[in-house]
Amino acid sequence: MTTASSADHPTRRDFLFVATGAAAAVGGAAALWPFISQMNPDASTIAAGAPIEVDLSPVAEGQDIKVFWRGKPIYISHRTKKQIDEARAVNVASLPDPQTDEARVKSGHEQWLVVIGICTHLGCIPIAHEGSYDGFFCPCHGSQYDSSGRIRQGPAPANLPVPPYQFVSDTKIQIG
Numbered sequence: 124m125t126t127a128s129s130a131d132h133p134t135r136r137d138f139l140f141v142a143t144g145a146a147a148a149v150g151g152a153a154a155l156w157p158f159i160s161q162m163n164p165d166a167s168t169i170a171a172g173a174p175i176e177v178d179l180s181p182v183a184e185g186q187d188i189k190v191f192w193r194g195k196p197i198y199i200s201h202r203t204k205k206q207i208d209e210a211r212a213v214n215v216a217s218l219p220d221p222q223t224d225e226a227r228v229k230s231g232h233e234q235w236l237v238v239i240g241i242c243t244h245l246g247c248i249p250i251a252h253e254g255s256y257d258g259f260f261c262p263c264h265g266s267q268y269d270s271s272g273r274i275r276q277g278p279a280p281a282n283l284p285v286p287p288y289q290f291v292s293d294t295k296i297q298i299g
């Protein structure tokens with residue numbers, strides 16, 4: 124009788140422990156990554172390459188956020204007027220990978236830059252808001268991208284790619 128009782132109780136306790144632990148882990152992750160949990164669908168949907176929606180309303184002017192789409196880091200920059208003006212004042216013909224700022228953002232939403240955060244040199248992750256052009260700096264071999272994500276200096280041959288995305292409302296985009 125004692126044996127039967129002790130065999131039942133640990134089983135039940137183990138189940139409760141696991142269930143509580145899982146709930147705590149989910150709660151902790153949500154607290155640590157409020158943006159990510161709010162913006163992304165569940166993991167299996169993301170793994171299948173589904174589009175993700177990103178709410179831009181919490182991103183203040185001058186801030187950048189990073190989300191993941193199809194396993195790739197995506198930088199979303201809420202550009203200041205100064206950053207936009209600097210990007211548009213550049214002589215496009217002088218760029219290693221000539222492209223206008225207008226061609227890299229959505230008309231009417233010029234303040235938002237959305238780029239894939241993978242250096243076009245050897246694939247490192249550049250750092251946002253760093254470097255000489257108030258854009259992105261890749262610490263691996265010193266490539267510098269401007270506030271439009273265009274390569275300006277260093278060994279990278281091409282601009283940071285713009286992923287497919289669209290505005291689904293004034294403050295929300297869908298990537299993919």
Ligand code: FES
Nearest residue numbers: 242244245261264
């Ligand atoms: S990987 Fe970025 S500069 Fe080489």
